Amino acid sequence: MDSEEFRIKGKELIDYIADYLENIRDRRVFPDKKPGFIRGLIPETAPIKGESWDNIFKDVENVIMPGVTHWQSPHMHAYFPALNSYPSMLGEMLSNAINCIGFTWASSPVCTELEMVVMNWLGKMIGLPEEFLHRKGGDGGGVIQTTASECTLISLLAGRYVAIKMFKDLYPTASKHDINGKLVAYSSDQAHSSVEKAALIGLVTLRYIECDENFSMRGDKLLKAIKQDREQGLIPFWVCATLGTTGSCAFDNLQEITEICYKELLWCHVDAAYAGSSFICPEYRVWLKGIEKANSIAFNPSKWLMVHFDCTAMWVKNSSALHGAFNVNPLYLTHEYSGLAIDYMHWQIPLSKRFRSLKLWFVIRNYGITGLQEHIRKGVMLAEKFESFVRSDQRFEVPAKRHLGLVVFRLVGDNFITETLCKRLNSRGNIHCVPANLKGKYVIRFTVTAPRTTLDDIVKDWKEIVTVANGILQEREKYMKRAKVPLGETKDKNENFGSSLLLSNVPMSPKIVNGSFAAIYDQGDVLEQFQKTIKLRKDAQDSPAMRRRIRGILMSGKQFSLDSRLDLFHGIDVSPTGKPESHLDVVEDTLEVDEKSSSASEHETQSESPSPKRNNLDVPFGRHVRSKSVDHQTNLTIKDVEVTKKVCHKCGHKVGKIGKPDAVESG
């Protein structure tokens, strides 16, 4: 393509993009595609000769768009917003045309300097103390990173560097590995999965602090854990405070936490990935109280502030700790231009970086502070409206206080009807939501996302929810009478039966690799196929580490987003004929697991609800009692799974003989 063709095709694409965003309501928000749908649509090898642009471009509607989850749709309420805007897109277009790589000041001076200025703008916009800004003689400043996950990791590594340095100074004979082995990080049990990932990479122990009834981490429990760890000879070094949790947009008590970190010499990182954007409105800065004693903070303009992904704003008070984490004994030049000419390669994990400040600059200038505040407030207002709809219908409840643009709601009653509601909503494709698990309650998260969302959209969303809920509640009533749903009817109702908790990014990441695919197989009539073709790899099965892990999870009350999905395995077993049967001998998990009580006798424990029929169709509807953990895949009788049902349902430890790889036992 030469520049003349680009002038023509680029302008056509501008129109296509404007059309796409203007008419996005016409598209299913969540695609009705099965894995591998792209096979057959695209050849398996690259073309030898170049193709014309027109030929390529017609595949955008044929191949790409049908498989897109439309994050810009006003009916997208899943995850958190990931918004674009026209000035943001123009900024990225320009950045891509320049395509400079800004690892040092000299590699493209304006790339560094604009980022510093705009990060100061943004820092002031959310009311950060001056120590977090680039300024003469200061060691603080802002940097654009790729994701909030990386900021969590970077701050943990910086905290680790500081802690190891400090302890090596105190105890010169201690090796850094000895010290590292004693380091303990802390976060709320509602924290994002990236905290766990960071701890894994940093090879440090992570301690989850149980949140209070408002899903908030409080100082008293944190301090208690720190003291207990110190008594054990461990070294507390880093805390991640979450402002706006993924599950329910709850806020840790920053003031209590930073006070403790300050006194106890712990690095406090603030993860405000979603909520941070709201701090441009003074009325929401109450949650930032205590920030002056924190060490680093990150939020995503790429979420709510209409600067499209990727763009994560991170500020630190002490950039030297970052450099120390990435550079062996870094040497510093300080000069009168400190705070003007930095080399960002020392602030981040990758060497190179894009010219991302352009799009941020364009958005802030084009909207202005007041324009962005209006956008945030409008989102909150629409969420309030939605909340009022939910509260006006007594069949629903809002089990956690609404904050900002996220409403969590559920149908009053057992978890299963809400789960069914969530899945069916997704399978219909008119709106898209993901669930969360709040202290054992299955809730649907409804986030207001798009800047073009209107009150009319919210009214339509609510009508859709009510329509689907009506159907489910009626079916349930019938089901309670008949205790069986005919195959045809289930198929009809459950066609492409929804996304599941697997989709949910709350509060920790799915522990099952390649699991999001499995989420679309949920109805009884495909269970047999599911069970035949999906198997757990044996190396993930029974082991001391696995048992420790399961117990740890149960003890911590940490909830996994995959649990309802994998519970399917509890209720199914393969008879000698190869036909699946349902046992449903699943018991409600308790937070405290005692090895003694986890005996074979538990297999006989029945739930209080009436025992459903042993029919594969019953499984989804009968599974009204759910375990809390994903890790209870017992009773699997797949050839290469060594552990059969002679393993405890709760913690996976052996209660009888272990089956050999080929020994298939019927239920």
Added chain:
Amino acid sequence: MDSEEFRIKGKELIDYIADYLENIRDRRVFPDKKPGFIRGLIPETAPIKGESWDNIFKDVENVIMPGVTHWQSPHMHAYFPALNSYPSMLGEMLSNAINCIGFTWASSPVCTELEMVVMNWLGKMIGLPEEFLHRKGGDGGGVIQTTASECTLISLLAGRYVAIKMFKDLYPTASKHDINGKLVAYSSDQAHSSVEKAALIGLVTLRYIECDENFSMRGDKLLKAIKQDREQGLIPFWVCATLGTTGSCAFDNLQEITEICYKELLWCHVDAAYAGSSFICPEYRVWLKGIEKANSIAFNPSKWLMVHFDCTAMWVKNSSALHGAFNVNPLYLTHEYSGLAIDYMHWQIPLSKRFRSLKLWFVIRNYGITGLQEHIRKGVMLAEKFESFVRSDQRFEVPAKRHLGLVVFRLVGDNFITETLCKRLNSRGNIHCVPANLKGKYVIRFTVTAPRTTLDDIVKDWKEIVTVANGILQEREKYMKRAKVPLGETKDKNENFGSSLLLSNVPMSPKIVNGSFAAIYDQGDVLEQFQKTIKLRKDAQDSPAMRRRIRGILMSGKQFSLDSRLDLFHGIDVSPTGKPESHLDVVEDTLEVDEKSSSASEHETQSESPSPKRNNLDVPFGRHVRSKSVDHQTNLTIKDVEVTKKVCHKCGHKVGKIGKPDAVESG
């Protein structure tokens, strides 16, 4: 901005981009800006009210473009290419409009599926064995990462996971921290700085293997190091083989290395960041021999393949090891769609990812394999041409074999004249190059970058080089006679005297934080100012760790890109009047440093060259003998530097009394 305005302004921007790239030769490739140039051009706080697009856009030419290093210019020869292309930009525009976040298959199915298909295309295009591709029942596959640095880190973490797991199985009582403390990683001493960063994050020991005379890591030396480490009770676990080093585009002997890794059970990662693009041409795949025994490989289509940054292609044979590194005891679902519906969040450090396969898909389809091959071959041909120009002039030499599009060259003679050449070329702004240090020789790297580079461009570049070289050689002749250059003349000649090794991304990262700024201050007449305003932080000074580090660097022969810059400090000292004086009592470093020989008497050692006059203007020209390491910042007499010249010039250890913070000694 509403969609109607976007339609208009977006199309204007399309034209602006086409104009920019068509006329890029009219711009200085390297800007003539000083740090902080953006101050005064942009307000210090964000605007309260939104601004019109026209108002914003006029700042693109006023504020942005004057500060850009134009990486798309045909006269850009620095670093490695970072190319864009029209289909790539169109792909990103579409991706930004959709702005889906592809962490799981379900979060936007086509985002995952297209990436899998296109990564299979690309893997086949460079001739990767099938084990590296996504395929039914396979555990291998490709993924688009942000940077090659991240791939190095990810593979090291995966290797660490495998090693710790293996050793815990063998020695169940060993803690993972004990094991981690014994892990050893290996790379060539020409490897990229990201290897060191990865080792720091992974908290493992990194061993540099000395390259052979062709700057290639060979099996014998690697094996010897592995055996020695095993004898010491250490655990070799990971090797990074570089195909196309940053310094000279040298190639490690992959066949020898992977053979050893395979036998010794080490994870072998192949970093082909730049050279990988060339493997789409069968004639260059000779360097890939042995890849079948490697574990992972990464290269940047964002460098040479015209898919603009960021886009790094990474393939692994065993994705489970990645998942294990990022997930506590991951559980796997395998199913008939394995290889079709994966969740990429388990393959990378960030949770979220952009829809980057679109631009890669568009580029491959629009150019076709043959079109991309032509592009690569044309770049190599132009580099060959340039090499022939250099070789035709006996004043120049090419001290390392040219590979692909990178020619390294220098003026015959001492390093200083080539350094002067490089800096003056950059200060003139007609071409932009960065240097490298190859076994003590200062060389200029000349990389053919842009797809629109013509033979005429290369001819012009060579003429520019000859013109500047003529001037330098004439000046030098005069200087040798006069031994002093008048201030006016120096100013005239040295206006904005060039970027330096600080700019260079070879072979390791600058060890000095905020150093690239200092690079533009190099002429004698600003040395006084430089010395007044730039100081080394005292905490980076003399310490046991610093001394160990300096000795380690010297022993390993590892070369730093900052050395020539910081050598300035050797030759300057402040007299009681505050006027700088030059001592130039710098001696040639030897690779072996003996604490005994590092005595005060070295201060008297004189180089063999005639001693230049003690005048600040003499410093650049007189500094004809260079030390090898960056770490020789002695003789500093800045207030807060505790170490005065009573510290050894070589390794920084004390040779007399240490000056107090305020004790300034004159030279």
